[in-house]
Every structure is written in structure tokens, then in C-alpha cells.
Amino acid sequence: xxxQEQAIRSAFAAEARERLAxxxxxxxxxxxxxxxxxxxQEFDSLHGAARAVNCRNxxxxxxxxxxxxxxxxREPGRPTPAHVELLQQGITLMxxxxxxxxxxxxxxxxxxxxxxxxxxxxxTERGTFGRGE
Amino acid sequence: xxxxxxxxxxxxxxxLFKAHMPKDRPFQVVEADDLHSALQKxxxxxxxxxxxxYNMPEKNGTDIAHALRExxxxxxxxxLTANTQESVLEAAEAAGIQGILEKxxxxxxxxxxxxxxxx
Numbered sequence: 001x002x003x004q005e006q007a008i009r010s011a012f013a014a015e016a017r018e019r020l021a022x023x024x025x026x027x028x029x030x031x032x033x034x035x036x037x038x039x040x041q042e043f044d045s046l047h048g049a050a051r052a053v054n055c056r057n058x059x060x061x062x063x064x065x066x067x068x069x070x071x072x073x074r075e076p077g078r079p080t081p082a083h084v085e086l087l088q089q090g091i092t093l094m095x096x097x098x099x100x101x102x103x104x105x106x107x108x109x110x111x112x113x114x115x116x117x118x119x120x121x122x123x124t125e126r127g128t129f130g131r132g133e
Numbered sequence: 134x135x136x137x138x139x140x141x142x143x144x145x146x147x148x149l150f151k152a153h154m155p156k157d158r159p160f161q162v163v164e165a166d167d168l169h170s171a172l173q174k175x176x177x178x179x180x181x182x183x184x185x186x187y188n189m190p191e192k193n194g195t196d197i198a199h200a201l202r203e204x205x206x207x208x209x210x211x212x213l214t215a216n217t218q219e220s221v222l223e224a225a226e227a228a229g230i231q232g233i234l235e236k237x238x239x240x241x242x243x244x245x246x247x248x249x250x251x252x
Contacts, residue, residue, distance in 0.1 A: 004152055007148065008145065008148050008149060008152065011144050011145050011148050014144070015143060015144050015145050041188075041190050044188060045142060045143055045188065045189075045190075048143060048146065048188070048236060049143045049145040049146060051215075051236070051237055052143075052145060052146055052149050052236070052237050052238070053145060053149070
């Protein structure tokens with residue numbers, strides 16, 4: 001049983017790394033609508049996998065990132081370079097949260113996670129980002 | 134021995150699905166991660182049951198169900214999804230999906246489907 005859990009955890013870490021690398025690649029340039037759709041897909045799939053293995057840190061971040069990508073897709077004139085930077089920061093944090101050894105349980109990420117989630121929430125709910133910047 | 138095709142682009146989810154399969158009898162579980170591999174594995178193995186993730190890149194689970202039926206598969210189809218919006222349920226019905234398993238998937242949910250399907 002422990003062996004099976006280890007195999008699932010390793011598969012999850014590998015999948016997370018692959019999806020995050022693809023997401024990062026989409027941000028080499030300011031993403032257009034098609035790239036935002038792909039970003040949403042990657043983050044949403046990552047959220048599903050994180051939820052399935054109960055990786056709470058990554059689950060929260062990937063869900064917020066998926067919603068952020070969808071919001072950016074709907075908003076005219078987005079994303080701005082500042083949005084892209086926030087997505088890149090989110091991906092970096094998710095890479096830490098998906099660490100093969102203890103990323104899912106790392107309590108020291110909590111402050112950064114809350115900060116990142118707060119930034120995303122601030123931008124999507126108030127719509128303040130990108131206006132007058 | 135019953136053959137089951139699991140179509141999901143997430144390797145983690147496929148592995149978890151297999152881990153949740155009943156251990157009291159043997160099954161042949163075949164995996165696919167997109168439309169192309171689903172058609173290839175489906176026609177080669179002629180599964181009794183097909184489990185399809187809904188949210189996949191390129192083609193979603195109901196699209197793939199349509200394609201597998203058109204390819205001649207005579208199987209019972211089940212959709213795996215966390216999204217139970219009306220539009221998804223309608224698409225599932227149109228694709229001839231027999232049942233929807235809400236994610237996260239558990240051993241109990243799989244066992245119920247197998248039992249109801251007589252597998």
C-alpha cells in the first residue's frame with residue numbers, strides 16, 4: 001500500500017512539473033486568447049490532480065490560477081505585463097508546492113500562498129490591475 | 134475477465150482510478166490520454182466499460198464518447214467530472230453516457246458502477 005501511495009505521489013509530482021513547464025512556456029510572450037485557454041486547461045487539470053491526491057497547497061493555488069486565466073480571457077485588454085508577472089510568480093510557488101518530497105505539506109509556504117491568492121483575488125474582484133498602470 | 138478503458142489526460146488520475154479498482158476479482162484496465170489513443174485502445178481491446186474524464190484538452194469526454202461509438206464500440210460509457218453544470222449533463226445525455234461519477238473518484242463509486250453494470 002505504501003508503495004502504491006509512493007507511486008501515485010511520484011506520478012503526481014511528475015505531472016505537476018510537466019503541466020507547470022507548459023504553463024510557463026505559454027508566458028514567454030503576452031498570452032493571447034488561445035494561450036489563455038491552454039493556461040486555464042493546464043491549471044484546471046492540475047487542480048483536479050491535486051484534489052485527487054489531497055495536495056492542499058497546490059489545490060488552492062491551481063484553482064485560483066485557473067480562475068484568473070479564465071477571468072483574463074474574458075476581460076478586454078488583458079493580460080498586461082503585470083498580470084503575466086503575477087502568473088509567473090504563481091507558477092513558481094506552485095512548483096514549490098508540487099515538490100516530490102514534501103511540497104504538499106510544506107507549512108512554510110503558507111504566507112506566500114496567502115499573499116499570492118490575495119493578489120489574484122484583489123485583481124479579479126476589484127479589477128484594479130492593469131488600469132492606469 | 135471484464136475490460137475497462139479509462140480515458141483521462143491526467144496520469145495521476147489514471148493511476149488513482151486503477152488503485153481504486155476492486156481487488157477481489159481480475160480486470161483488464163486499458164489506459165488512454167486523448168482521442169487518438171482512446172480510439173486506438175478502444176478498437177483494439179473492445180472494452181465492456183469506458184470511463185471518460187470530461188475536461189481534457191482538444192476533445193472533451195463527451196466528444197470522445199461520440200467518436201468511440203462511431204468507431205463501433207459497444208460499451209457502457211461513464212463520465213468522470215467535477216463539473217455537473219446543466220450543459221455538461223445535456224452533452225453527456227446526447228453522447229449516450231450512462232452515468233456520471235462526480236470527482237474525486239473513490240473505490241465506492243467505482244464499485245457501484247461495476248455492480249450496476251453487472252461486471
